[in-house]
Amino acid sequence: MRSLPSLLDSINDYFVAHPFPATPSELYEPCAYMMTLGGKRLRPAILLMGYEIFRDDTDRALPAAWAVELFHNFTLMHDDIMDAAPLRRGNPTVHTRWNTTTAILSGDVMLIQAYRHLARTGDATTVLALLQTFNRVATEVCEGQQMDINFETRSDVSIPEYMRMIEMKTAVLLGGALEMGAICAGATATDAEHLYQFGRLAGIAFQIQDDLLDTYGDPAKFGKQVGGDILQNKKTLLVLKTLESAPDNDIKELMQWMQTGAENPEQKVEAVRAIFDRNGIPQQIAAEKLKYQEAAFHHLASVEAPPGRKEVLEKMIGDLLERES
């Protein structure tokens, strides 16, 4: 069982050994730029950890791991255009540094490159199984992004709809990465399914935690501005839960805050947080997160393998889900 830093080294070595083509540089330089903006490489790392539950020759799964990382960055490059986002990890987004045409076409070729790496992972039977999982998950990620876009202009989003959106947009890719690790290792369909469910449910728990931390995180530890979701009037799980369960006067006050700009940002964050607090919303959301987290680890426990082989994966996901909450 290799440690996270050791796996990350292998992933970066694979990237160095398999760079984008040199020409046309206008097409591939933005791809290389995107891949070196300093992402955490979480998805390829958990794919390899999924593989290591069953086998030790981890390098065999590297092309699939890199395919998942390329796919994730393709979605970020196109999402940044759709969101008109100026920055990504503190650096200009591709459509800002170059232009929209470049961000579309470089994103397209990154997706195709993902499939090229996938086609290099093992024998034909393995590639076909990987392709089926990858296609299914990639489709769901696009559908989740569309749901997210739809929700921006809808005022009647239900909590089940919101949960389905975060599941599709981000959680299934974590599940898919683990399933692909299991496929590369030749695991049974049952174990591959348990790993998929582990990743999917943990992914939902992450997203719930993200909503919580955005409003309740420790400013010293949280990477972004605490209260950012409130200031952007985002319909997070905190908001939806309040709309579902709070008394009318609190709902009315929340709606008023969400329809106003933020002349005094601190006052707005404070006031909205007070509405959440007096309705016990953070406690309810934390309980919801715990429910998904427990269901996730139940699936991990069901994977048939000596317990020691799951340790690295268990610890990393556990640590990520314990951050400050």
Place this chain on the structure above:
Amino acid sequence: MRSLPSLLDSINDYFVAHPFPATPSELYEPCAYMMTLGGKRLRPAILLMGYEIFRDDTDRALPAAWAVELFHNFTLMHDDIMDAAPLRRGNPTVHTRWNTTTAILSGDVMLIQAYRHLARTGDATTVLALLQTFNRVATEVCEGQQMDINFETRSDVSIPEYMRMIEMKTAVLLGGALEMGAICAGATATDAEHLYQFGRLAGIAFQIQDDLLDTYGDPAKFGKQVGGDILQNKKTLLVLKTLESAPDNDIKELMQWMQTGAENPEQKVEAVRAIFDRNGIPQQIAAEKLKYQEAAFHHLASVEAPPGRKEVLEKMIGDLLERES
């Protein structure tokens, strides 16, 4: 051997039997719209014709044929954004009828759908071989599009560079479709390569013919406005050949026309055409086209199969290359 109309029927039946998912409708309706704008289905048809050189059970190749058609339409949807094109086949483009976000995301999911159909074509070994060809060609199409974009702002494009661009942007996909037909049929690598080269070289001949017809076509038969390239100051093969071989005063006159708007369109088309004519440019371009056409059919003749089995493909490509020229 089935006729073109019979093959087109099968392709459309396959589409009817395998529609896009119903939801999210905001994602998939633009995909369905794009696929029903009335394209000629040239690429899936030649894939099936390539298959029929070797086998009769053509329906087995339909998923791969549809994958190629989906890929082609994905590139059109994204190219239309990049070109800011308002119309496609006389109808509003997706980014015009909906918006850019929709055209990006629906295009993305169409590309992924193409891979889903590919994964349904035959056994694992066939799918892997198809995937490798598809990935290679799809990458080249993106590279060709980038070269085309680069050329718009360059004044020093050479004829070999231009030929390479049209080869990548459009010709390799015709070659790839035929190669995929051969792979589906279990043809030898040699025959698959001959069919690829046939499609690639015929594709280059088509593009050369397109440049010629845009300026010299019969207005009654040519689908677009004759002289459109001249009015848009496009650096077509006619222009590049003139810059390469005409005397200085003709080059100077051509450059002047290309730097002016078209207050009197007919006069401009007439004047530029006169420059081409007195330098024998159309004859040179027609000879160039014939060279590629002959090389293409030489490869088709080299495919090991009873001559009768190549007839439908031979006739269709031959007819397309004889249009008015």
